[in-house]
Amino acid sequence: MGVRKLEHVETPALVVDLARLRANIAGMSTSVRDRGLALRPHVKTHKCLEIAAMQREAGAAGLTVATLSEAEVFAAAGFDDLFVAYPVVPSGAKGERLRRLLDRVRLAVGVDSAAGAAVVARAAQGRPARVVLEIDSGQHRTGVAPPDAVSLAEACAALRLDVEGVFTHGGHSYAGPDAPRAAAIDEGAALTDARTRLVAAGFRVDVVSAGSTPTTGGERPTAVTEERPGSYVFHDRQQLGLGACREEQVALTVAATVVSTHRGRFVVDAGSKALASDRPSWLDGHGTVVDARGSSGPGSTGGTVVSVSEHHGIVEGSTLPPAVGDVVRIVPNHVCTVVNLFEEYVVTEAGRVVDRWPVAARGRNV
Amino acid sequence: MGVRKLEHVETPALVVDLARLRANIAGMSTSVRDRGLALRPHVKTHKCLEIAAMQREAGAAGLTVATLSEAEVFAAAGFDDLFVAYPVVPSGAKGERLRRLLDRVRLAVGVDSAAGAAVVARAAQGRPARVVLEIDSGQHRTGVAPPDAVSLAEACAALRLDVEGVFTHGGHSYAGPDAPRAAAIDEGAALTDARTRLVAAGFRVDVVSAGSTPTTGGERPTAVTEERPGSYVFHDRQQLGLGACREEQVALTVAATVVSTHRGRFVVDAGSKALASDRPSWLDGHGTVVDARGSSGPGSTGGTVVSVSEHHGIVEGSTLPPAVGDVVRIVPNHVCTVVNLFEEYVVTEAGRVVDRWPVAARGRNV
Numbered sequence: 001m002g003v004r005k006l007e008h009v010e011t012p013a014l015v016v017d018l019a020r021l022r023a024n025i026a027g028m029s030t031s032v033r034d035r036g037l038a039l040r041p042h043v044k045t046h047k048c049l050e051i052a053a054m055q056r057e058a059g060a061a062g063l064t065v066a067t068l069s070e071a072e073v074f075a076a077a078g079f080d081d082l083f084v085a086y087p088v089v090p091s092g093a094k095g096e097r098l099r100r101l102l103d104r105v106r107l108a109v110g111v112d113s114a115a116g117a118a119v120v121a122r123a124a125q126g127r128p129a130r131v132v133l134e135i136d137s138g139q140h141r142t143g144v145a146p147p148d149a150v151s152l153a154e155a156c157a158a159l160r161l162d163v164e165g166v167f168t169h170g171g172h173s174y175a176g177p178d179a180p181r182a183a184a185i186d187e188g189a190a191l192t193d194a195r196t197r198l199v200a201a202g203f204r205v206d207v208v209s210a211g212s213t214p215t216t217g218g219e220r221p222t223a224v225t226e227e228r229p230g231s232y233v234f235h236d237r238q239q240l241g242l243g244a245c246r247e248e249q250v251a252l253t254v255a256a257t258v259v260s261t262h263r264g265r266f267v268v269d270a271g272s273k274a275l276a277s278d279r280p281s282w283l284d285g286h287g288t289v290v291d292a293r294g295s296s297g298p299g300s301t302g303g304t305v306v307s308v309s310e311h312h313g314i315v316e317g318s319t320l321p322p323a324v325g326d327v328v329r330i331v332p333n334h335v336c337t338v339v340n341l342f343e344e345y346v347v348t349e350a351g352r353v354v355d356r357w358p359v360a361a362r363g364r365n366v
Numbered sequence: 367m368g369v370r371k372l373e374h375v376e377t378p379a380l381v382v383d384l385a386r387l388r389a390n391i392a393g394m395s396t397s398v399r400d401r402g403l404a405l406r407p408h409v410k411t412h413k414c415l416e417i418a419a420m421q422r423e424a425g426a427a428g429l430t431v432a433t434l435s436e437a438e439v440f441a442a443a444g445f446d447d448l449f450v451a452y453p454v455v456p457s458g459a460k461g462e463r464l465r466r467l468l469d470r471v472r473l474a475v476g477v478d479s480a481a482g483a484a485v486v487a488r489a490a491q492g493r494p495a496r497v498v499l500e501i502d503s504g505q506h507r508t509g510v511a512p513p514d515a516v517s518l519a520e521a522c523a524a525l526r527l528d529v530e531g532v533f534t535h536g537g538h539s540y541a542g543p544d545a546p547r548a549a550a551i552d553e554g555a556a557l558t559d560a561r562t563r564l565v566a567a568g569f570r571v572d573v574v575s576a577g578s579t580p581t582t583g584g585e586r587p588t589a590v591t592e593e594r595p596g597s598y599v600f601h602d603r604q605q606l607g608l609g610a611c612r613e614e615q616v617a618l619t620v621a622a623t624v625v626s627t628h629r630g631r632f633v634v635d636a637g638s639k640a641l642a643s644d645r646p647s648w649l650d651g652h653g654t655v656v657d658a659r660g661s662s663g664p665g666s667t668g669g670t671v672v673s674v675s676e677h678h679g680i681v682e683g684s685t686l687p688p689a690v691g692d693v694v695r696i697v698p699n700h701v702c703t704v705v706n707l708f709e710e711y712v713v714t715e716a717g718r719v720v721d722r723w724p725v726a727a728r729g730r731n732v
Contacts, residue, residue: 007458008458008459009458010458010459010460010732011732012731012732013732044676044677066676066677067677086625086635086677087625087626087633088625089623089624089625089635089690089691091623091691092373092374092375092376093374093376094376112625112626112628113626113627113628113690115627115689115690115691116625116626116690116691119690119691136628140629141633141675141678141680142625142626142628142633142678143626143628144628171675257455257457258455259452259453259454259455259478259482259508260453260478260479260482260508260509261479261481262478262479262502262508262509262510263506267453267507267508269452269455272642272644272703273703273706273731274731276638276642276643277642277643277644277645277703278638278643279643309507309537310410310432310702310703310731311410311432311433311452311731312507312508314507323481324455324479324481324482324485325455325457325481325482325485336676337638337639337643337676340639340707341706341707341729341731342729343729362729363707363708363709363728365378365639365640365676365677365707366376366377366378366379
């Protein structure tokens, strides 16, 4: 397709800044490689074959996915080394899907209980199935405490599953601006503890995998082998608030049209069905407008999306509000859930549309 | 397809209780008709052709949609009387889409500013285009105050738009359990005020349209002609909290598999990419588990989804937590954003799967 100006894009739309996306991918790739670690980016953020190809070209060791259906989309496109970083419980028809994936690509899945491992083993029907033990490093969401890694590994071994190693997600890195540094240390400590115990119990531990965008830059003990950040390709308002990126690294915005301007505020056509409703407790509002008329010049601001309903974003605090019909761009709070709401990316360079990429794994959350 | 038990459905899944859905549609239809009002249900809730057909069969006067792309989906399926209850600003390529819809179906669109009306008129290119003026009845989101209805109508008339009437959405009905009654009164008062002024200024006012599920049962002055509820087909945790429905009317749940059971809680595979993150300030948590092992019997409870990440729902408060691999059903906070995350409904009768319906307008939010 030809080059078009952003003003002609139908809104709400998912707009990628290609130069920034490339810089984010290259930057993370270099920084992780320079520290001697493997990079297995989490593609649940972008769900996009074109972006995964860029990550592979930049040296990704494989991809991380959240679900079997994401694995299926990327496997079908030739990505043949996949890790489902989730305690997969492939009961019912999911068992057949797991088998097909095991037959097709190098697949590993997370486990965090003997009961879950038993479902994986039953589904595999004797195929060699790689599992990675999920360790809780302080988020207390899923995963076993490090001392329990050995009994979980033994349960897996008894089920003839191939224990590849351990992984954790220090999701408490998202608890606030001061959280990432401590969460990174927690990830390293929990993984090292679990690894030490497994080695002492006679297990070979090939993979020691940490990951979240806010913790990836943090301190890593020598035991860690792999990083699994996801959001870094685009970043978002949450990553900005956590100090995990700078403004000029934000590579994704939602383009929206101003539809109403009463009562000293303005309303755009991007609400919770475009910006999602994710909002960490430490962050006010649902997005930052980056290019209303008032957003250039010192002391000026485009405003904040202070509330959303399904098709409305209410913007306050713009120093020079735009008019009905103007198109503005919004940095959303949490890019992963936003991407999942759209069918395609509008890819831009220097403010012009240069391509469209499908969100290939959109809704593949099963 | 054959009848299957819910336990074999791949999760997360959108599960409809067909008997309850039918009862909700019949009940609303009867209650609105008995009060002498037209029912124009908002299909942004279900985005589903099969359900819209049931509503039409039960006597719906037409459908309400939120976007031109929703209008396109329903128009293509033969629904020929559509109202876009939104201040539509059809700039750029949306203008061509509006024209095609005007040529094809009986379409009306909302307007809340002369600037927006001018974009509608430009897009229509001389076609007779019906507009309905949005009146602010207290939500203060979009819409003009009743005294400003006349100048807006005059601006529309000067643009040769056909002013059909006025509409409002008393969205402040969602402010808390005490809000719906007062919001219903506000809707009626604002609409009556606007109508009176328009009639006095010589405008014919055919449509006086109020609407939201929590206010539909409320007091209506004689001026009101039409109701536009949406969520009533399914209801949800929010409607329960507002007193807008009873538990036995909840017709949609998200089926989820228990994937982890550590630390006295359990974790299901439905997180923010299945339950969405919508949460009104007056409601704790993101869902109610309705059939964990502990949910039957006096004093027992299935538990509450206390937090979500993308693929994790953390459940606490279950009196007898289920085991890894068990399938539970969750009543989500806000059904409209949940439905938009799924490709299909799993339709059940007496706990057995009897059909699958596509979410035909899923993601059609442009």
